[in-house]
Amino acid sequence: MTNSGTDMRHHKKPIISPLRYPGGKASLYTRLRAIVRANELTSGTYVEPYAGGAGAALGLLVTGQVRRIVINDLDQAIYAFWKAAIREPREISRMIQKADLTVAEWSRQKDIYLNGPRDDYLSLGFATFFLNRTNRSGVLNGGPIGGMDQTGKYKIDARFNRETLVERLRLISLYSKKITITNTDGLNIIKRYSKRENTLIYADPPYFEKAGSLYLNSFEHAHHSSLANCLNGAGEAKWLLTYDNVPTVAELYPDRRREIFSLNYSAHRVTKANEIMVFSDSLVVA
Ligand SMILES: C[S@@+](CC[C@H](N)C(=O)[O-])C[C@H]1O[C@@H](n2cnc3c(N)ncnc32)[C@H](O)[C@@H]1O
Structure with a gap:
């Protein structure tokens, strides 16, 4: 195969999510697609109990790899955006088109995000989106790109391409009837969907290390072990899980198949494989 063949494969990963997410898993699209096919789940439901930017889920849906997706996140702000x-x-889309990309507007949106009514999903959802696109690395409690004085190399609008973002929203809206959005603990979603046929669950919980600084609601050890109890007890269900590659994962999932992988795989760089996947016993691993 020529180099252009490799590039084609690379470009086939669709970028649909309007949210930037540190550690986002849109790049797992090709792998997840292979797993969906190997498990004959193309007419099924794909579930992300810890969805965040839901990049992989949306990619699989709009390219017709699965029929339905479930996007769940416990963070009310993220949920408000998806809703x-x-x-x-x-x-x-109208709000995106007319948003002022200034530090003053950033401060206003930050105030809505922190203090606005939690049940006004449109204003909370837009504030979440605005901060996600204008903050450094998309971290919601971080500062704006370029700094408050806008003296940095990149400015507050560097990641806010209105046309691209509106186009992604339009594409998602075409599939709205196929998307279920929920706002509960991921464990509830796993319990609910692990009993269903024709379903693939991909759990990407907050990582053991650094999770606290990246996401608003970081996991305690007790959460990680409850999750392990729940998934280890659901061997009939088709699920996979990703984590940072720390020894605790082998301790929590001693009897499951595991595979170390690198998220930032690049043909041009040597990258350290620092993530790990865990598979349910009934899943055909492809
Ligand atoms: C590692 S991120 C997921 C990233 C996602 N796979 C992506 O590609 O964008 C983990 C997500 O889990 C959410 N979360 C944290 N605790 C949760 C819980 N108990 N139940 C459900 N979601 C939770 C966080 O808000 C965060 O969005």
Whole structure:
């Protein structure tokens, strides 16, 4: 195969999520697609109990790899964004088109994000989106790209390409009837969907290390072990899990198949494989 063949494969990974997510898993699209096919789940439901930016889920849906997706996140702000994207795509798009990309507007949106009414999903969802696109690395409690004085090399609008973002929302809205959005603990979602046929669950919980600084609700050790109890007890279900590659993963999942991998795989660089996948016994690993 020529180099251009490799490039083609690379470009086939669709970028659909309007959210930037540190450690986002859109790049696992090709692998997940292979797993969906090997398990004959192309007419099934794909579930992300810890969805965040839901990049892989949306990629699989809009390319027709799965029929339905479930996007769950416990963070109310993230949930508000997804709900607004599905229910009010035109309004969100209008807000994107006319948003002022200034530090003053950033401060206003930050105030809505921190202090606004939690049940106004449109304003909370937009504030979440605005901060996600204008903050350094998309970290919601971080500062704006370029700094408060905007003297940095990149400015606050560096990641806010209105046309691209509106186009992604339009694409998602075409599939809104195929998307279920929920706001509960990931464990509830795993319990609910692990009993269903024709379903693939991909759990990407907050990592053991650094999770606290990246996500608003970081996991305690007790959460990690409850998750392990739940998944280890659901061997009939088809699930996979990713984590940072720390020894605790082997301790929590001693009897499951595991595979070390690198998220930032690049043909041009030597990268350290520092993530790990765990598979349920009934999953055909492809
Ligand atoms: C590692 S991130 C997921 C990243 C995602 N796979 C992506 O590609 O964007 C983990 C997510 O889990 C959410 N979360 C944290 N605790 C949770 C819980 N108990 N139940 C459900 N979601 C939770 C966080 O808000 C965060 O969005």
